[in-house]
Amino acid sequence: MADRSERSGVEILCVGTELLLGNILNGNARWLSEELATLGLPHFRQTVVGDNRDRLIALVQEIAQRSRVLIVTGGLGPTPDDLTTEAIAAAFSVPLEERVDVWSDIQEKARSRGRTPSPETRRQALLPVGAEVLWNPTGTAPGMIWTPVPGFSVLTFPGVPSEMKAMWKATAVPWFRSSGLSKGVFVSRLLHFWGIGESTLAEQVADLLEGVNPTVAPYAGRGEVKLRITACADVSSKAWVLVDQIEQELRQRTGNLCFGVDEDSLASVVLKRLGQTGQTLSVAESCTGGGLGAELTAVPGASSVMLGGVISYSNAVKRDLLSVPEDLLTQHGAVSAQVAEAMALGVRRLTGSDWALSITGIAGPDGGTPEKPVGLVFVGVAGPDGCSTEMLRLGPTRGREWIRIVSAGEVLNRLRLRLMVND
Amino acid sequence: MADRSERSGVEILCVGTELLLGNILNGNARWLSEELATLGLPHFRQTVVGDNRDRLIALVQEIAQRSRVLIVTGGLGPTPDDLTTEAIAAAFSVPLEERVDVWSDIQEKARSRGRTPSPETRRQALLPVGAEVLWNPTGTAPGMIWTPVPGFSVLTFPGVPSEMKAMWKATAVPWFRSSGLSKGVFVSRLLHFWGIGESTLAEQVADLLEGVNPTVAPYAGRGEVKLRITACADVSSKAWVLVDQIEQELRQRTGNLCFGVDEDSLASVVLKRLGQTGQTLSVAESCTGGGLGAELTAVPGASSVMLGGVISYSNAVKRDLLSVPEDLLTQHGAVSAQVAEAMALGVRRLTGSDWALSITGIAGPDGGTPEKPVGLVFVGVAGPDGCSTEMLRLGPTRGREWIRIVSAGEVLNRLRLRLMVND
Numbered sequence: 001m002a003d004r005s006e007r008s009g010v011e012i013l014c015v016g017t018e019l020l021l022g023n024i025l026n027g028n029a030r031w032l033s034e035e036l037a038t039l040g041l042p043h044f045r046q047t048v049v050g051d052n053r054d055r056l057i058a059l060v061q062e063i064a065q066r067s068r069v070l071i072v073t074g075g076l077g078p079t080p081d082d083l084t085t086e087a088i089a090a091a092f093s094v095p096l097e098e099r100v101d102v103w104s105d106i107q108e109k110a111r112s113r114g115r116t117p118s119p120e121t122r123r124q125a126l127l128p129v130g131a132e133v134l135w136n137p138t139g140t141a142p143g144m145i146w147t148p149v150p151g152f153s154v155l156t157f158p159g160v161p162s163e164m165k166a167m168w169k170a171t172a173v174p175w176f177r178s179s180g181l182s183k184g185v186f187v188s189r190l191l192h193f194w195g196i197g198e199s200t201l202a203e204q205v206a207d208l209l210e211g212v213n214p215t216v217a218p219y220a221g222r223g224e225v226k227l228r229i230t231a232c233a234d235v236s237s238k239a240w241v242l243v244d245q246i247e248q249e250l251r252q253r254t255g256n257l258c259f260g261v262d263e264d265s266l267a268s269v270v271l272k273r274l275g276q277t278g279q280t281l282s283v284a285e286s287c288t289g290g291g292l293g294a295e296l297t298a299v300p301g302a303s304s305v306m307l308g309g310v311i312s313y314s315n316a317v318k319r320d321l322l323s324v325p326e327d328l329l330t331q332h333g334a335v336s337a338q339v340a341e342a343m344a345l346g347v348r349r350l351t352g353s354d355w356a357l358s359i360t361g362i363a364g365p366d367g368g369t370p371e372k373p374v375g376l377v378f379v380g381v382a383g384p385d386g387c388s389t390e391m392l393r394l395g396p397t398r399g400r401e402w403i404r405i406v407s408a409g410e411v412l413n414r415l416r417l418r419l420m421v422n423d
Numbered sequence: 424m425a426d427r428s429e430r431s432g433v434e435i436l437c438v439g440t441e442l443l444l445g446n447i448l449n450g451n452a453r454w455l456s457e458e459l460a461t462l463g464l465p466h467f468r469q470t471v472v473g474d475n476r477d478r479l480i481a482l483v484q485e486i487a488q489r490s491r492v493l494i495v496t497g498g499l500g501p502t503p504d505d506l507t508t509e510a511i512a513a514a515f516s517v518p519l520e521e522r523v524d525v526w527s528d529i530q531e532k533a534r535s536r537g538r539t540p541s542p543e544t545r546r547q548a549l550l551p552v553g554a555e556v557l558w559n560p561t562g563t564a565p566g567m568i569w570t571p572v573p574g575f576s577v578l579t580f581p582g583v584p585s586e587m588k589a590m591w592k593a594t595a596v597p598w599f600r601s602s603g604l605s606k607g608v609f610v611s612r613l614l615h616f617w618g619i620g621e622s623t624l625a626e627q628v629a630d631l632l633e634g635v636n637p638t639v640a641p642y643a644g645r646g647e648v649k650l651r652i653t654a655c656a657d658v659s660s661k662a663w664v665l666v667d668q669i670e671q672e673l674r675q676r677t678g679n680l681c682f683g684v685d686e687d688s689l690a691s692v693v694l695k696r697l698g699q700t701g702q703t704l705s706v707a708e709s710c711t712g713g714g715l716g717a718e719l720t721a722v723p724g725a726s727s728v729m730l731g732g733v734i735s736y737s738n739a740v741k742r743d744l745l746s747v748p749e750d751l752l753t754q755h756g757a758v759s760a761q762v763a764e765a766m767a768l769g770v771r772r773l774t775g776s777d778w779a780l781s782i783t784g785i786a787g788p789d790g791g792t793p794e795k796p797v798g799l800v801f802v803g804v805a806g807p808d809g810c811s812t813e814m815l816r817l818g819p820t821r822g823r824e825w826i827r828i829v830s831a832g833e834v835l836n837r838l839r840l841r842l843m844v845n846d
Contacts, residue, residue: 020466022456023640026449029471034445043443044478046471048452055467188444199501199543209503218502219441220583228446283713283734289725290708290716293734297712300788300823308740311706311716313731317774321733321744351740365723395535398561399585400723 007151009042010181011067013059015074015084016159017050028073028161035168039176040186040232041069051075056087064091064152068181071172074159076141078120084156085144089128092148096126102133106140134171139163145175153179187239188230191250192260194413198225204253214246223406224266259416266412268299273419275305279354281415283309284322284347286334286360287377292408307351312343322346335360337378337389344380344387356382357411361392363400375403379411381418390414430574432465433604434490436482438497438507439582440473451496451584458591462599463609463655464492474498479510487514487575491604494595497582499564501543507579508567512551515571519549525556529563557594562586568598576602610662611653614673615683617836621648627676637665639673646829647689682839689835691722696842698728702777704838706732707745707770709757709783710800715831730774735766745769758783760801760812767803767810779805780834784815786823798826802834804841813837 012032018024029046036043047063049055056075063070075084089096103125110117117140124141127133134143134155141163143156155172157164176182193201198220202209205227208216214231227250231242251258260269274281283292290311296302312318315329324342332338340358348356361377368374374396380389392410394403435455441447452469459466470486472478479498486493498507512519526548533540540563547564550556557566557578564586566579578595580587599605616624621641625632628650631639637654650673654665674681683692697704706715713734719725735741738752747765755761763781771779784800791797797819803812815833817826 019453020456020469021460021640022453022458023642025453030442030445030448032445033443037444044473044475045482046443048469050467052467059468197538197541199541202502203541203543206503217440217504219446220500228441228444230444282740285713285716287720288717289720289729290706290713290718290732290734291720293708293713293736294711294717294827295713297710297714297734297736298824298827302712303736303790306712306736308734308736308744309713310733310744311713311720311731313716313720313726313729314774317705317731321731321773350744351737367726393535393537395532397532397535401721402561402585404717404721 007066007068009044009067010036010069010071011044011063012036012046013063013070013072014046014048014159015051015056015072016048017081019048019074020050028159028164031161031165032071032073032168035173037186037188037230039173040182040184041176042181042183051081051083053083053087053090056083057091060088060091060154064149068152069179070152070154072154072156073164076124076143076156076158078118078124078141082123085127088146088148088154088156092128094128094130094148097129098122098125099127099133100125102127102142105135105142109140134167136163137166137170143167145171184232184234185236185239186230186232187236187243188228189243189247190262191227191229191247191258192264193225193227193254193257194223194259194266194409196225196254196257201225201227201254201257205250208246208250211246214242216246216250222402223409256417256420259413265295265299266409266416267295267302270412270416270419271296271299271302271305273416274355279305280307280352281305281355281357282307282347282351282353284343284356284358285309285311286313286318286343286358287363288359288404288408289313291404292357292359292411295408295412307353309347309351309356318343322350333372335362335372335376335378337380337391340378340380340389341382341387344382344389348382354384355415356380357415358382359407359411361394361403361407363403363407364396365400368396377403377407377410379407379414381411381414383418388414388418430489430491432467432490433459433492433494434467434486435459435469436486436493436495437469437471437582438474438479438495439471440475440504442471442497443473451582451587454584454588455494455496455591458596461609461611461653462596463605463607464599465604465606474504474506476506476510476513479506480514483511483514483577487572491575492602493575493577495577495579496587499547499566499579499581501541501547501564505546508550511569511571511577511579515551517551517553517571520552521545521548522550522556523548525550525565528558528565532563557590559586560589560593566590568594607655607657608659608662609653609655610659610666611651612666612670613685614650614652614670614681615687616648616650616677616680617646617682617689617832619648619677619680624648624650624677624680628673631669631672634669637669639669645825646832679840679843682836688718688722689832689839690718690725693835693839693842694719694722694725694728696839697778698724702728703730703774704728704778704780705730705770705774705776707766707779707781708732708734709736709741709766710786711782711827711831712736714827715780715782715834718831718835730776732770732774732779741766745773756795758785758795758799758801760803760814763801763803763812764805764810767805767812771805777807778838779803780838781805782830782834784826784830786826786830787819788823791819800826800830800833802830802837804834804837806841811837811841
C-alpha cells in the first residue's frame, strides 16, 4: 500500500448509479485503463460509486490522500442527479463560480442545433474557483482540470464514451505528457498458446513471470492460454526490443504451442497459412453444429479459403449428405473415430476442398453413456496426404458451450500443426 | 458516507492486473451488480485492484471497516500472481490450511480430463482456517465464504465468468437469502423483445419505467432489447403477483414483439415450438458461416428438431450442394432474394426437414458495392406452406460480427412469427 503521506499513481473513479445496478458495462474504465497503460502512467485502483453527494465527497477526499491524479467520469450532465462537479468542489470546501465562456459555449451549441438551452444546462457552467476548463468538443458538458491541493489533481469527463474519448485525446493526453508523471513509454504484445494449461505454461516460464521489465503475465481463455509481455523504455523502439527478446525466449521454450500474437486466433492463423499457398478448406460438424464454420468465417476475408461445409447434426444428414456408410454408424456409433474420418473425407470430396475438418462428439448435458461420456469428442483432419483422427476427452464439468468451443479449437490446432509439418 | 463504526451494504472487489491494464472488460462487476439489485441488496461501491499482495491486504482491511459483505472475483488460480486467498487471510492474520476434500476434488477433476494435477494447483486447496468452501462445480479453483470478524463476511469467486456465475447461483444466492441483508424478497423476470429499438420500446412504456415497485429497466443486446421487471414484497408469492401484472401490461402494449422470458433465446423458443408439434428444421448459411446452426445447437436437446444443414459460403457449394441454379447466381448475384429462396428450398429438400432457414448477405468489412452495400442481407424461411424471403439493410457501421448475429436473429424471429400464424 502506498504510504498515505506520499501520493502516487493515477486512479479512475466512475460515477453512476446505472453502473452499480449493472445496467451498463463499464467500458469507460477499460478504455481509460488502456490509455493509462500506453502512456506509462502507474494505475493501481478503480472505483465505481453511485450518484450520491456524501459518498462522492468522502471518496474524493480519500483518494486525494493517496493518489497524484484522479480521473472522474460521469455525473457532469444537467439533471439533478449529476453531482460530480459540486461534490468535488465541496470535498475541498471551494465554492463554485459560473464561467462566462462555458455558458456562451453551451448557448452556442444549443443554437447550432436550433434549440434554446434549458435553464438546467446552465448548471454545467459552474466550476470550482481555480479550476481550468477541459473543453468538450462535441457535447455541452465541459470537464475540468483542477489542482485543489498541491500534489493532487483531478480531471473530469462526461460519461458519454464518445465525448470522454474526444476530450481525453485533445486535452488530457497533452496534460499527462507534460506532467512528468509518465515513466517512459510502455508497449505490449500478447502471445497465444494452444495445447497447454495455464499452470503448466506458468511453470515452464516461471522465471520470466518474475521479471520486472518486461513483465510477463498469463491469462486463461477457453482452451487457450495467453501471455502478455509489457516493456517500458524512454522511447518505444527500445521497449519493442525488450519485448522481442522475451518473445524469442518464450517461443524457444514452448515450441509450436504458441500459435499467434495480438489479434490472431486459431482460425485466422490457419486461414492465413492456407491462403498463402492458395489452398481451400471445408468443415463437417456434428456436435458443434456450425460453431467451427462460424469461427472460421468470423475472420474477414475468409471466403478466399473457406468454401463451406455440412452441419451433419442428425445421422441421416451424415449418411445422405456426407456419405458416411450406414454400417459405420450402426457398428461404431456417430461418435467414433471411424465416423469422424468418414465425415472429413465426405465433406472434402463433396466440396472439392484441399483440407477438411470434422467434429463429432457428445456435448451434453444429456446423451452420455459409461462408454461414451459427455465430453467425448472425435475430430478429423483430411488433406492431400490423408486423414487423421483423434479422440478428445474434455470431461462433462465445464458444460456444453465449453466442450463445443474447445472441440473447434482442438481441430483447428491439429490442422495448424499438420500444415507446419508440411512446410 | 457510511459511518465506519457501523458497517452496511455489499461491495464488489475485482482483482486482476489485466483489468487495470484495460486488457478485458469488467463484465463480472456488471453481472454481479445486476444480481445484487435483483436480490435487493444495498450496493454502494465497486473497486478494481491489481494482483498486488500489499495493496490487496490494505484494501480488504479498509472494506472490512465499512461494509457488511465483500464479494471478491479473480486471483484464485494456480499461478504465482493469484494472491487473493492468501491476501485476505493475511488481512486478518489468519493462517491458511489445506482442505483435504478440495485437493481430492482438484485431483478428481484433473483425472476426468486424463491429466495429472500439477503441483501448483495444490495451492488452490489452501483456505484460511475457519472459512467455508464455496464449491466450484466446473473449474478447479474453489471460492470461500468466510466471516473473519463479527459483522463482516467475504465471498470469493474465480474471475472466469462461467465458473463465477455457476458458483454464485448454487451457493451465494441461498447464502444471501438466508443472511437477512436483503430488505424483503425481491423477484425479477426478464422479458425479451425482437424487432424494436431500445429507445422506441422505452417510449412506449415510459410510464412503467417510472414505477418504484415493480421497477422496469431496459437493457439493449445485439438486436435484442430486454426489460427487467423487479418487484419486492414480504413474501415471494406477493412479489410475483406484482411482476405478473406488469408483464401482462407490457405484453398487451407490445404484442408479438416479446418473444420470451428469462433464459429464453430466439433459438430456444423456435426449437421448443417445433418440438411440440414434432417438426424438424435445417439451415443454409452463407454470410453467417455456421453461426445460425451454432445458435440453434447451443440449446440442449436441439437434436430432436435440428437436423443440420449446409454452410454454403462459396457459390460452388450453393450450386453443387444446395442446387441453387447457376443462372440465379449470375443473374441476381449470391446476395439476392432469389438465391436466399433457392438456398432455403434446397436445404429443405436435401434434409427432408419441415422447415428451413437461409441467410445470404454481405457482412463486410469488404465486398460491398453501391447497389449491394455492407449490411445487405437476404433471409429465407421455407416451410410446408411455401417460402418467404426478406431483405434486411443492417448498415455497415456496427461491424461484421453484429451483422452476422442480427441476421441469425432476424431469420429466427421470422420463423417464430410464421409459426405463430400457423397456430
